[in-house]
Amino acid sequence: ADPGAISAFLRSDQFELAGYKGARLTFRSWDGQLRQPVLLADARSLVSVSPPPGRFLHQFSELDTLGIDKPETKCRMG
Incomplete structure (x- = not known):
């Protein structure tokens, strides 16, 4: 298998x-x-999931609302 294709x-x-x-x-x-998603839990149960489903809008993925997004960084790989 071609590593680049993978x-x-x-x-x-x-x-x-x-x-x-x-x-x-x-x-x-x-x-x-x-x-x-980031899961917040205590010893016995799941307390919260971030980002909360449906709470934030993003053009590609709701999960991109966590942390730094593409327009905000110079990081580029491959």
């Missing part, structure tokens, strides 16, 4: 992971970061 596929819109119920996990094409 890398391109992992960063494409065609790839997603079923990591959490209801959350589509993907890699950002521009920096390779895995986008995933």
Whole structure:
């Protein structure tokens, strides 16, 4: 298998992971970061999920509302 083709596929819109119920996990094409929700929990239960579903709008992924986004950084990989 071609490593370049695999890398391109992992960063494409065609790839997603079923990591959490209801959350589509993907890699950002521009920096390779895995986008995933932040789970807040105590010893016995899940307390909250960030970002809250439907609370923030983003042109690509609701998960991009966490942290620094593409227009705000100079980081570019591959």
